[in-house]
Amino acid sequence: MADLITALEAHDIRFPTSQHLDGSDALNPEPDYSAAYAVLRTSGDEEGYGLAFTVGRGNEVQVAAIRALEPLVVGLDVQEVLGNLGAFSRLLTGDSQLRWLGPHKGVVHMAAAAVVNAAWDLFGRREGLPVWRLLSRMSPEQLVDLVDFRYLRDALTPEEALAILRRAAPGRQEREEQLLRTGYPAYTTTPGWLGYSDDKLLRLSKEAVADGFTQIKLKVGANREDDVRRMALAREAVGADIRIAVDSNQAWGVQEAIEWMRLLAPHNPYWIEEPTSPDDILGHAAVRRAVAPIKVATGEHCHNQVMFKQLLQADAIDVLQMDASRVAGVTENVAILLLAAKFGVPVCPHAGGVGLCEMVQHLSMFDYVAVSGSTEDRTIEYVDHLHEHFEDPVVVRNGRYAAPLSPGLGARLLPQSAADHRFPDGPVWRNA
Amino acid sequence: MADLITALEAHDIRFPTSQHLDGSDALNPEPDYSAAYAVLRTSGDEEGYGLAFTVGRGNEVQVAAIRALEPLVVGLDVQEVLGNLGAFSRLLTGDSQLRWLGPHKGVVHMAAAAVVNAAWDLFGRREGLPVWRLLSRMSPEQLVDLVDFRYLRDALTPEEALAILRRAAPGRQEREEQLLRTGYPAYTTTPGWLGYSDDKLLRLSKEAVADGFTQIKLKVGANREDDVRRMALAREAVGADIRIAVDSNQAWGVQEAIEWMRLLAPHNPYWIEEPTSPDDILGHAAVRRAVAPIKVATGEHCHNQVMFKQLLQADAIDVLQMDASRVAGVTENVAILLLAAKFGVPVCPHAGGVGLCEMVQHLSMFDYVAVSGSTEDRTIEYVDHLHEHFEDPVVVRNGRYAAPLSPGLGARLLPQSAADHRFPDGPVWRNA
Structure with missing residues (x-):
């Protein structure tokens, strides 16, 4: 038939x-x-x-x-x-x-x-x-066949990709079982939206720590004084041991990003996300050189694997933030995970939005099982909006994503929603 | 009212x-x-x-x-x-x-x-x-006000842009009159489409030279032997003094581009256009280092001024090929002309398609009058298709664009067409 x-x-x-x-x-x-x-x-x-x-x-x-x-x-x-x-x-x-x-x-x-x-x-x-387990059961050869190497070979050859996957093959089952037991680390952006009052920011930051998160994120970039005050408040609320990432969502030029981050540096931001145009590879590299040891993160608007390749080649990022639906889906993201592994840069996916958490968790879990083999400095963004509209909403407990068990990728909306x-x-x- | x-x-x-x-x-x-x-x-x-x-x-x-x-x-x-x-x-x-x-x-x-x-x-x-004259009568200050400097300042400041425009101001009228008398240099892509037979390629190449063009362009990138044969035929047809540009339309990876161009090099190609992904700034730079003195050209798929900025910062191109409708129109192209002038890279616009010749000629003529002040190594692509559908079709004679005289930008289609x-x-x- x-x-x-x-x-x-x-x-x-x-x-x-x-x-x-x-x-x-x-x-x-x-x-x-x-x-x-x-x-x-x-x-x-x-x-x-x-x-x-x-x-x-x-x-x-x-x-x-x-x-x-x-x-x-x-x-x-x-x-x-x-x-x-x-x-x-x-x-x-x-x-x-x-x-x-x-x-x-x-x-x-x-x-x-x-x-x-x-x-x-x-x-x-x-x-x-679930797609993370489906991917994790594919052979290194099958996974390499997914990749379009036309514009990648100067940074990653099929042979190198195969070697990365073969190196991670022996521990696959053990890591899969571990994910089923303990899940994957998450961080939360819920406290830090720019439109929230100081009180709401403070309350939600404390709640995030109480809920088991070890990293939160604040939106910055509209007003310098506001950002310094909010960063100080959040630091006071969560203490010295919790990572606070900041995210300017492309608000700045290169020099402006560097100056702005100098103002926030006393409060120890963990990373600056999207400091400037997502297209500005050389600009990200310049910001990274200037603001170290603050890390530079980007990716939610990075539109394809050729751009990620260059961000890695130019030493422009410390953290690669893949997105489930900006590049051409799971297939292209397999290539991007392999690029990140080749360059030794941790992947901390962008999520939130509509269904992005549901989808992108599969990529990070596959990365842990079959590509990088590590969760060190890796964490998936979590925002607690709109999950109730999905057939298989993410489950985040104690600051960790529970490994999804339902078949598929998780993007099916409830028909009523x-x-x-x-x-x-x-x-x-x-x-x- | x-x-x-x-x-x-x-x-x-x-x-x-x-x-x-x-x-x-x-x-x-x-x-x-x-x-x-x-x-x-x-x-x-x-x-x-x-x-x-x-x-x-x-x-x-x-x-x-x-x-x-x-x-x-x-x-x-x-x-x-x-x-x-x-x-x-x-x-x-x-x-x-x-x-x-x-x-x-x-x-x-x-x-x-x-x-x-x-x-x-x-x-x-x-x-x-006509828009080229409209632009050429705007003051340096008015022109600089058109530019969105948010992501450009690390390569071009408003002060630098103003200085470029002021430097060109004294000769504006003389250059405008010269354009009205002699027009602007063109090159032709008409002979070299990949689907044309060898006979048609030969015939059209000879016709191009007879028509006064000093540069033609061939499409390459589908088959190595075909390209070498076609390049040799075209060189034989036009002689040693005519520039032959080649254009792979993104067909290659970085190393592949370098190897392919080594095969064509004996026939003295003038530039290689779009050797690889239009997003691959670092890739273009690598190709340029490897194939010199063959020039590297790109731009018809370069999607905004931030990408052009980086192509210039990375010494990735010898020729900047702006497009009338890929970036956000005349306004963003003014910024790109200023970037090109700052870095001393000649602009040879992409044209052809539908109405691109009609529009882009205004940008090159404005560049000559009020920005770079030069036509040296500058030439506008010409393809002789579809002009009959426009109210004010381009006029190309003796290998030069005649300066358009009708008001506007030239993109109005005939209502019947x-x-x-x-x-x-x-x-x-x-x-x-």
């Missing part, structure tokens, strides 16, 4: 988060966290779910970009797709006409992310495995 | 160029040259016309992105917009929700390009001046 992809649906789902300034930062003062939600339907029982995260306006453009991929995927044989997800990614990102709109960046690349992730979700559901938040005609928006 | 922007229209216009393999290259084997065509309507008599160029599929996504800008521009006061086009660009590229889809790259940035260029076109029409090629319901596509 035919086993085909029968449909690719794209839905415009938006949550009115701007009402409470959740998610507010220097460049995103009033986000409405949104998802261009992709559903792959097949002639079999299972479906696959993926999404591209956006912050409101323009989500309809993201939906249009997913729809543009429909002719490429409908009618494909499911077994062939799942048996060669590297080729499937290249199909979506390499279409000779669509690639002009990127290439490999922005709306079209995030559309590929949504569909690639939906395919991985489908794969996990078919195999009855998807219906309620459909833009512009779902009840939440009709009544707004 | 109110003087307002009353509408922003976006139209999906496509030309079936894939039927003849015009425009075929290593990564674009079958393009249907297309435009997401933007029309700014006002309460006055004039309108403004701009476009984002694409190569077919996905043009509807580009159109959706232009539509997403409509709420930002409709209702604005025309005088205020035209009086501060720097602020207008930042409005379009800085929207806190839309910028997530970039930032400053891909579909949303090209949408800004279409609208910014439409505003410049409107400005020119109101002033009765726009109607005929509307996708998918115009007669050209209904009958395809």
Whole structure:
């Protein structure tokens, strides 16, 4: 019997988060966290779910970009797709006409992310495995086959990638069992949104420590005095042993970043995240040289593996923050994990948003089991918003992500949530 | 009386160029040259016309992105917009929700390009001046006000930009008159499309020289033996004194580019264009070090001024190929011309496509009059396709662009052409 992809649906789902300034930062003062939600339907029982995260306006453009991929995927044989997800990614990102709109960046690349992730979700559901375990059971050769090396070979060869994966192979089972027992370290951004009052910042910072987190993050970059005061307050609230990362969300030029961080340095910030334009590789390198030992972190807007390659080649970052749906999904993130391992840079994924925690935990756990083999200085961002809308919400306890057990990638919305938040005609928006 | 922007229209216009393999290259084997065509309507008599160029599929996504800008521009006061086009660009590229889809790259940035260029076109029409002359009459201070320096200051300060413009100010009138007399140098890509036979390549190369061109360009990158043979044929056809540039359209990795160019080197290629990923700044620098004295050129996919800044900082390019609608239009291209002047790198714009020649000639002519003050090693790409569809088509004679005299930026399609090629319901596509 035919086993085909029968449909690719794209839905415009938006949550009115701007009402409470959740998610507010220097460049995103009033986000409405949104998802261009992709559903792959097949002639079999299972479906696959993926999404591209956006912050409101323009989500309809993201939906249009997913729809543009429909002719490429409908009618494909499911077994062939799942048996060669590297080729499937290249199909979506390499279409000779669509690639002009990127290439490999922005709306079209995030559309590929949504569909690639939906395919991985489908794969996990078919195999009855969460994607982190599915990946962790693939051979080094199968994993290397996922990678598009065209623009990577000057930094990472297939042979080097294979060596990294083979080195980590012996301990896979032990680390998988350990993750099932103890989970993976998390840090929390919940206390530090820019729109929160000092009182709320203080209260939430103390709660974070009480909840077992050993790292929190504050948004900075709008006002120098405010940032110094908030940083001092947070440091006082959590004590000297808790890491406080700060995040300017691209607010600064290079020199401005260096000057601003000198003001915050007395309060011992752990990393500065997105100090400047996400495209400015050389700028990040200059900031890193100037602000050490404060670490430099970036990645949520790093649009593809070629950019990550250069951030690593230029010694521009101490912390690599991959995102589940900015680059072309699980497949490209496997390449990025291998690059990070080659350069010895820890990966601390970006999360929050809509479904990003649910998806990205699979990548960090796979990294621990089968790539880097380490959780040292590695931690997954955690934000406690919107998880209630997912079929398999993340579980974070004592500052750690519990290893997910349900099959798939975790991005399936509850049908009622998807219906309620459909833009512009779902009840939440009709009544707004 | 109110003087307002009353509408922003976006139209999906496509030309079936894939039927003849015009425009075929290593990564674009079958393009249907297309435009997401933007029309700014006002309460006055004039309108403004701009476009984002694409190569077919996905043009509807580009159109959706232009539509997403409509709420930002409709209702604005025309005088205020035209009086501060720097602020207008930042409005379009800085929207806190839309910028997530970039930032400053891909579909949303090209949408800004279409609208910014439409505003410049409107400005020119109101002033009765072609945009190159309009720009050339702005004061150094007004020009510097156009630039968004947020992420540029480590390479170019406002003071440095002002000094560059003041240095060129004395000769402006003389150079403007000279352009009106003799035009601006062009080179032609017409002979070298990858899909053309050897005979057609030979014939068109000889015709190009007979037509007065001193530089031609060949597409390469699909097959090594074919490229060596075609390069040898073209060299034989044009002789030793004509520059032959080659363009791989991103086909190679870094090492592959270096090896491939060693094979072509005996035939003295003038530049290698887009040797690898357009995002790979460090890769371009490595190729440049290895293939000198062959020059390295890139830019048609360089998505914003931060990327151009780094290409210059990293000594990665000999030739900067700005594009009229990849970055955010005339406004961002003024910043890029200033960066190029600061680093002493000549600008040879990308053109061809749909309306790119018509628009980009204004930038090179403004550069000559008011920025670099030189045409040395500078030349505008010319491709002789699709000009017949424009109200003010470029005029290229004896290998030079004649200075355009009509008011505006040149991107207005003939109404009949726009109607005929509307996708998918115009007669050209209904009958395809």
